[in-house]
Amino acid sequence: MNATVGQCEATRRAAALNRIRGPQSALTDFLASHNISAAQIHLDHQRRIQEHEQRQQEQNAGNAEDDNADAAGEDEEDPVERQKRKRKEEKTLMKIKQSKEFKKRKFEQKKEHGSDTEMDDDELARSMLAKSKPLPGQLDNCDICEKRFTVTPYSKTGPDGGLLCAKCSKELKDEEKKDAQANKKRASAPRGRRRQTESDRLMGDVKPGAKSLVDICVRRVANVVHDIDEFGDMPQSVLDRLSQILSKQRVLTPRVLELFLRPDIDRIDIYDCGKLEQEDFQKIFAYMPDVKFVNLRFAGQMKDGPMLYMVDKCKKIRHLQLGAANLVTDEAWLQMFQKLGPQLESLKLSELNDALGDDMVEELVKNCQNLKRLKLRSCSHMGEASVDALCALTKLEHLTLAVAQQETSAATLVKLITALGRNLRTLCLEDYPELDDSVLEAIKNHCNKLTKLRIRGTSPCSDAAFACIFDNNSGNPPLVYADLSDNRDMDNMNPEGPQDNPIGLGSAALEALMKHSGERLERLNLKSCRHISHDALINVFDGVKQYPELKDIDLSFVTQVDDVVMNGIFKSCPALAKLAVFACFNARQARIPAGIAVVGLPNAQDSIVVGGALNDW
Amino acid sequence: MAVNGTPSPFVTLVSSDGFEFHVRRSAACVSATIRRMLDMQNNFSEAQTGICHLENISGIVLEKVVEYFYYNEKHRNSEGVPDMDFPSELCLELLMAADYLIT
Numbered sequence: 001m002n003a004t005v006g007q008c009e010a011t012r013r014a015a016a017l018n019r020i021r022g023p024q025s026a027l028t029d030f031l032a033s034h035n036i037s038a039a040q041i042h043l044d045h046q047r048r049i050q051e052h053e054q055r056q057q058e059q060n061a062g063n064a065e066d067d068n069a070d071a072a073g074e075d076e077e078d079p080v081e082r083q084k085r086k087r088k089e090e091k092t093l094m095k096i097k098q099s100k101e102f103k104k105r106k107f108e109q110k111k112e113h114g115s116d117t118e119m120d121d122d123e124l125a126r127s128m129l130a131k132s133k134p135l136p137g138q139l140d141n142c143d144i145c146e147k148r149f150t151v152t153p154y155s156k157t158g159p160d161g162g163l164l165c166a167k168c169s170k171e172l173k174d175e176e177k178k179d180a181q182a183n184k185k186r187a188s189a190p191r192g193r194r195r196q197t198e199s200d201r202l203m204g205d206v207k208p209g210a211k212s213l214v215d216i217c218v219r220r221v222a223n224v225v226h227d228i229d230e231f232g233d234m235p236q237s238v239l240d241r242l243s244q245i246l247s248k249q250r251v252l253t254p255r256v257l258e259l260f261l262r263p264d265i266d267r268i269d270i271y272d273c274g275k276l277e278q279e280d281f282q283k284i285f286a287y288m289p290d291v292k293f294v295n296l297r298f299a300g301q302m303k304d305g306p307m308l309y310m311v312d313k314c315k316k317i318r319h320l321q322l323g324a325a326n327l328v329t330d331e332a333w334l335q336m337f338q339k340l341g342p343q344l345e346s347l348k349l350s351e352l353n354d355a356l357g358d359d360m361v362e363e364l365v366k367n368c369q370n371l372k373r374l375k376l377r378s379c380s381h382m383g384e385a386s387v388d389a390l391c392a393l394t395k396l397e398h399l400t401l402a403v404a405q406q407e408t409s410a411a412t413l414v415k416l417i418t419a420l421g422r423n424l425r426t427l428c429l430e431d432y433p434e435l436d437d438s439v440l441e442a443i444k445n446h447c448n449k450l451t452k453l454r455i456r457g458t459s460p461c462s463d464a465a466f467a468c469i470f471d472n473n474s475g476n477p478p479l480v481y482a483d484l485s486d487n488r489d490m491d492n493m494n495p496e497g498p499q500d501n502p503i504g505l506g507s508a509a510l511e512a513l514m515k516h517s518g519e520r521l522e523r524l525n526l527k528s529c530r531h532i533s534h535d536a537l538i539n540v541f542d543g544v545k546q547y548p549e550l551k552d553i554d555l556s557f558v559t560q561v562d563d564v565v566m567n568g569i570f571k572s573c574p575a576l577a578k579l580a581v582f583a584c585f586n587a588r589q590a591r592i593p594a595g596i597a598v599v600g601l602p603n604a605q606d607s608i609v610v611g612g613a614l615n616d617w
Numbered sequence: 618m619a620v621n622g623t624p625s626p627f628v629t630l631v632s633s634d635g636f637e638f639h640v641r642r643s644a645a646c647v648s649a650t651i652r653r654m655l656d657m658q659n660n661f662s663e664a665q666t667g668i669c670h671l672e673n674i675s676g677i678v679l680e681k682v683v684e685y686f687y688y689n690e691k692h693r694n695s696e697g698v699p700d701m702d703f704p705s706e707l708c709l710e711l712l713m714a715a716d717y718l719i720t
Contacts, residue, residue, distance in 0.1 A: 194697075197697050206696075208693070208696055209689065209692055209693045209698060210688060211700065212720060213718075213720040214712065214715040214720060216700045216701060217709075217711050217712035217715055219700070220705065231709070232709060234713070235716055238712065238716055
């Protein structure tokens with residue numbers, strides 16, 4: 001120490017004496033004029049470091065330290081300063097000696113070493129002082145970066161118990177904040193997910209385990225669709241799913257539409273065209289002249305222009321589905337039927353309130369002779385004459401008719417079924433109030449290939465006639481899809497319906513249907529068939545009879561359904577994924593096996609808690 | 618490696634840029650594509666060597682895919698599983714990879 005100080009003194013003297021200097025920079029000159037010397041600063045710094053190291057060595061040496069050494073070490077220090085420091089140290093030592101911690105340690109040491117080792121109080125206090133943290137205002141070395149810094153009340157404690165400098169404190173604080181935020185996010189995630197889980201449940205998706213990666217990615221892509229410039233080589237199935245999600249979120253704007261326009265694929269499915277205008281429709285057909293499948297729903301702003309452009313440009317269209325295209329006039333429809341009609345294999349038109357009257361349907365029939373699939377739903381100008389005209393479309397395999405408002409007689413329907421029945425694989429007749437037993441009989445006699453049948457919203461049909469369709473003697477193949485909802489007696493005065501000759505789809509029909517099609521049936525909709533008896537339900541779903549393919553059942557408003565029936569359904573339908581039981585108030589206690597989505601229970605919150613494994617009810 | 622008839626419990630997935638991932642066989646089989654690659658009965662070279670070269674998937678994406686494999690396996694029987702998180706920049710590439718791997 002002495003040597004260092006001496007050296008330092010010597011340099012200072014040399015600097016003062018030696019006035020002959022080499023060339024200097026302006027800065028050095030300026031600093032020199034203010035009595036600041038870089039060499040001096042450097043030397044001082046070195047000295048401080050050495051001092052510090054020395055002190056640490058002394059501290060490490062521990063008991064080797066004594067007052068003499070101390071005095072020697074601080075030889076050059078101002079005696080007043082030294083006195084002050086010493087007094088301060090003594091004061092802290094006194095404080096430590098009086099503290100509880102000190103007494104405790106002393107006691108422990110005595111216990112350890114016995115009375116023979118006379119541990120000096122001073123020594124013990126000093127060792128505690130070394131460990132105790134410096135007070136604010138003092139200097140310390142940072143625990144992480146080892147830099148020297150001034151301790152403040154805000155200095156953080158590092159991972160090893162030492163204090164941290166301002167920079168490291170800040171970093172630690174930031175990290176803690178980030179952690180806290182992540183925790184918060186993790187904690188709040190289930191709340192947002194709850195909604196998604198419920199939404200999935202209504203869609204019949206309650207499979208345990210993580211969603212497929214494709215599903216997760218598609219949802220994510222849909223969320224960030226506005227940041228995406230191009231989908232690239234997205235496979236068709238994924239594009240379709242994206243279109244569905246984006247349509248549901250109502251974000252299919254002209255900008256998003258462009259992502260879907262690809263000349264290399266042959267189909268376009270947009271489920272919500274509500275935000276698209278004339279030029280956007282035109283753009284679709286301009287970009288994709290080779291398109292074969294066109295599916296545009298809610299195309300409310302599609303007018304004659306794009307329609308005629310499509311007829312002109314897209315010569316390869318085979319499948320056309322348009323929804324709510326109400327600004328297209330009859331002339332444009334006529335053009336379309338005439339130009340594209342002969343090549344169309346499927347045509348689906350819905351929600352047309354302003355065009356497509358009986359005369360247009362006649363044109364349709366005349367031009368579209370190759371149709372295999374026809375769906376006309378809510379076309380309010382279609383009447384009985386249209387149904388009559390459709391008898392000429394003998395190549396039809398799939399037919400869906402849901403004509404609003406206009407009533408059609410049973411005789412016309414019988415004529416239609418007689419004419420087309422033998423090729424039909426799908427037959428859907430919705431909301432024909434006149435549909436009666438004679439039509440059901442025609443279905444039984446003529447539709448020998450049917451796999452999908454929907455007869456909805458009739459009131460005059462009898463239970464016996466329904467049962468007759470599924471008579472095993474008919475030789476008709478089993479159905480895969482049966483929707484016989486809303487077939488019931490409509491007499492308010494007699495809610496039970498006539499007893500001797502039951503009206504609507506009742507017990508006998510249900511038993512016949514399940515006997516006939518139980519092997520293959522995948523979907524069964526019996527909503528509002530309220531004349532089905534409890535006995536029939538128990539009999540059909542007795543837990544012994546198995547319906548291996550049945551995935552989706554709707555028994556809403558079939559009030560006879562109770563816990564016994566539900567348990568029977570769970571046992572009889574091993575593949576069941578979704579069961580709808582709205583307004584079945586007797587069924588609320590049934591244990592729902594994992595993996596089955598039951599919707600419509602009155603205590604919706606409770607039903608989320610489902611039984612554990614599949615075989616544990 | 619099917620030396621003794623018992624396949625190793627680990628397989629190696631190699632990305633297009635040469636990153637190798639040693640993954641538990643059960644986890645890798647979350648992907649139907651890889652499951653078929655590794656099926657002994659199909660007699661692909663992948664099944665014999667236990668190494669799948671995925672030439673159309675980059676290392677960054679494959680890392681996430683592997684993360685999903687383990688994530689899927691971990692949550693196999695739990696309800697209301699949160700979606701796995703990944704950076705949005707990756708979502709298109711990851712989607713293509715997931716579609717290819719039938720995951």
